[in-house]
Amino acid sequence: MKIRGILLYTSLLLLAVLFLHPQQEVVLSIKEGMPAIPLAIPEFIIHDSSPKTFAAAETLYKILYDDLKYSRVFQHLPKSYYSYIESLNPEKILFKDWESIQAKILFVGEISDGDGDNIIFEGKLYDVKAERGIFGKRYQAEISLLRLVAHKVADEIMKRFGEREIFTSKIVFISNRDSNDELYMMDYDGHNQTRLTFNRIKDYMPAWSADGKKIAYTSYLRENAILCILNPYEGERLEVQSRGTNFSPAFSPDGKKLAFCSTLEEGNSEIYVCTSEGKNIRRLTFNKAIDTAPSWSPTSREIAFTSDRGGTPQIYIMDAEGSNIRRISFGGGYFDAPSWSPIGDMIAYVSRVYQIFDIYVQNLRTKQTIKLTESNARNESPCWSPDGRHLIFSSNLTGTIQLYTIDYDGANLRRLTSKGENKLADWSR
Amino acid sequence: MKKAIILSLACFLVFNFMVSCRKKVEEVPPPPPPQVKEQPKVEKVEAPPVVKEPVLTEEEIFMRKSLEEINNEAPLNMVHFDYDKYFIRDDAKPVLEANAQWLNKFKTVGILIEGHCDERGTEEYNMALGEKRAKSTLDYLVSLGISSNRIKTISYGKSQPIDPGHNEISWQKNRRAKFTIIAK
Structure with a gap:
């Protein structure tokens, strides 16, 4: 019961197998005490003004936000912090600004209209302190598959932190x-x-x-x-x-x-x-x-x-x-x-x-x-x-x-x- | 003379008319009671076939029924169990003895014993417990001389309660071994 009440933070840790009893072989372990990673997801940038793209951006943002909140690996920055710094320019990201509001990771999403029922979504993840990209991916999908796109992006982020995919499970x-x-x-x-x-x-x-x-x-x-x-x-x-x-x-x-x-x-x-x-x-x-x-x-x-x-x-x-x-x-x-x-x-x-x-x-x-x-x-x-x-x-x-x-x-x-x-x-x- | 003939003809017509009128008047009021009371014919018709057909034995009547009809009559009574237990209770023994007698009478019958549990156990353990109940019921029937080749067992765990209630009366009803006739 000691664990209860204490906030548990987790990260993956490789354990040496040698010292363990052979039947109790454990490869990965949840370690307590590591804080969740502060993550900034500013509103997605919309490249055309059609209501379809606008609605898709809103849907994608909400699902991705909820997924990452559920993960227990990341911790969303309070929304109010975003107003302390200049709004995001994807061409020229001011990493020092993001660092000043305690973001460790920054996710930038851009969305534009595709053919017919499609939208094109581009997601990029940055390491704020190192001022470099961690990954970038483009997705083209029908409006009906927005949930899947958001879950795939969330899983991609999890993978980059050594986590297992859960959102497309x-x-x-x-x-x-x-x-x-x-x-x-x-x-x-x-x-x-x-x-x-x-x-x-x-x-x-x-x-x-x-x-x-x-x-x-x-x-x-x-x-x-x-x-x-x-x-x-x-x-x-x-x-x-x-x-x-x-x-x-x-x-x-x-x-x-x-x-x-x-x-x-x-x-x-x-x-x-x-x-x-x-x-x-x-x-x-x-x-x-x-x-x-x-x-x-x-x-x-x-x-x-x-x-x-x-x-x-x-x-x-x-x-x-x-x-x-x-x-x-x-x-x-x-x-x-x-x-x-x-x-x-x-x-x-x-x-x-x-x-x-x-x-x-x-x-x-x-x-x-x-x-x-x-x-x-x-x-x-x-x-x-x-x-x-x-x-x-x-x-x-x-x-x-x-x-x-x-x-x-x-x-x-x-x-x-x-x-x-x-x-x-x-x-x- | 001619007049007399015409007169008498007229009289005749008038009389006829009156008669027919009276008939009509008479006919309308009584509601025709269709008297189908007498039907002794049925007896006569039925008589010959009865002579032809021999009296069916119980077995023959049984064989004429479909499995569904037999199961609807439920000739084999279910037995109940204590909570978390699968031994045959004393009150279940006479029931199983009667079931064994019936199975001895209809020797071709094959049965399925379904073991069931109440909701106060876990899904996984109850599946195993339900099978134990079916098995101890089978064993008791075998001890009464019924061949185990005639008996199949299955467990439904707690997935098929007959009483959806959440009290001891419902639970008692649900902890059961039920018989289904699957071959005759």
């Missing part, structure tokens, strides 16, 4: 808004909610492949709970395993393997692994207790999972071959749904205390656990964002089950869905 989830549980997909901010499956059967527990091109999920077809792999962009669907109840798939981050739960032997849920194409199914857990909810470590060498082998459901970690099992959650309660941070040293999970389900995050290095959600509700199925700074989860906070995102430190709770009930989200890497 996709979230797959289950919704019953059209009366039956079907797969849906949306942007990180809840926009562009799109239905992916159209059938009368129940679809359940989706998970993205490492490359974000395929989705493994459970389909209740022909009195079976079949594990399927869907390519939503090409509409291809593959049945991996149909005997028994098959659920809770998880692709390894290295793109090679797919872990899932199946009751195909002895009617007990065990964890299995196969290739990411669904071949060579192999069993990883062997005991009479329930083993469920696998989640890969970022190195793809370990798997966190839930088991009630100790009497109550608790979180365990095993090596990817099924050996070296150790327990990481303690207490008489009920723990489930581990999600291993793609950054490495954090595992989020659900814990039940007096019928209230909250999301907790355990730091594997310090063994410190923080409670992320605080509500008289059922908060479930956490999943990390690709950059490990945010989590998506489902909650019945408002009476119906909806999807929310929250930052790694419990700040910035956002609701993303409202139609029907929405749950079991998985964030693409």
Whole structure:
């Protein structure tokens, strides 16, 4: 709980792997205490006066501004500071002025009319102190794709600071808004909610492949709970395993393997692994207790999972071959749904205390656990964002089950869905 | 004479007219009660086929029904479970014994046991728990002499509550193993 209340600033740090326990291999780490980078984004420069371009500039600016604010990597300069200095001239940038109002990074956007429904947007990022450009990119896009352009620019900025792309990532989830549980997909901010499956059967527990091109999920077809792999962009669907109840798939981050739960032997849920194409199914857990909810470590060498082998459901970690099992959650309660941070040293999970389900995050290095959600509700199925700074989860906070995102430190709770009930989200890497 | 003939003809016509008038008057008022009371014919018609057809056995009646019709009649009752548990409760045993008797009677029937949970567990763990409930139900039926080859199990976790409420009465209803006939 020490972490709470303190503002956490983050930056990526390369850690020497040598001194760590081999199973706890961590490549990247969130370091506390580094301030967010002060960023200036003056209003975009508009090169023609058509209302279309003007409206596009406004839309792009707002989305980009919101993206970077969400990042927790950058910190916007207060708007009032901009009035202290001369307005921006893209031909001759007065870096000293920008430095005087404490900007470390400056983003300059210019927009002009393209052919037909198109606009042309040019973005340049500058290091203010060094007085040099970091990158520049031109985009030509239809008005209908402005959100994507803004997200791409935001991701480009993230990449330049060694961060992972998050704004063009996709979230797959289950919704019953059209009366039956079907797969849906949306942007990180809840926009562009799109239905992916159209059938009368129940679809359940989706998970993205490492490359974000395929989705493994459970389909209740022909009195079976079949594990399927869907390519939503090409509409291809593959049945991996149909005997028994098959659920809770998880692709390894290295793109090679797919872990899932199946009751195909002895009617007990065990964890299995196969290739990411669904071949060579192999069993990883062997005991009479329930083993469920696998989640890969970022190195793809370990798997966190839930088991009630100790009497109550608790979180365990095993090596990817099924050996070296150790327990990481303690207490008489009920723990489930581990999600291993793609950054490495954090595992989020659900814990039940007096019928209230909250999301907790355990730091594997310090063994410190923080409670992320605080509500008289059922908060479930956490999943990390690709950059490990945010989590998506489902909650019945408002009476119906909806999807929310929250930052790694419990700040910035956002609701993303409202139609029907929405749950079991998985964030693409 | 001619006059007399004309007169009598006229009289006849007048009389006829009056009669017909009276008829009309008479006919209008009574609402024609269609007396379809007597239909003893039905009995006679039905009689011959009854003689022809032999009485159907229970099995034959059963085989004539579609799976959907059988499932609508729900010949197999569901059983319920304690919170977070999957053992067969004492109150579930007579239910399963009756189900086993029925399965012994209709030996060709194949069934699906669906395991369900209430909302007070997590999605992932409940999927496994639902399967455990289906499996312990299967095991109990097997202990009563039903072949496991006739039984398939599946878990729906907590995704298909029959009662949408959020209290113990609803939860109790939702923690269940349900039977569906999938082959006959």
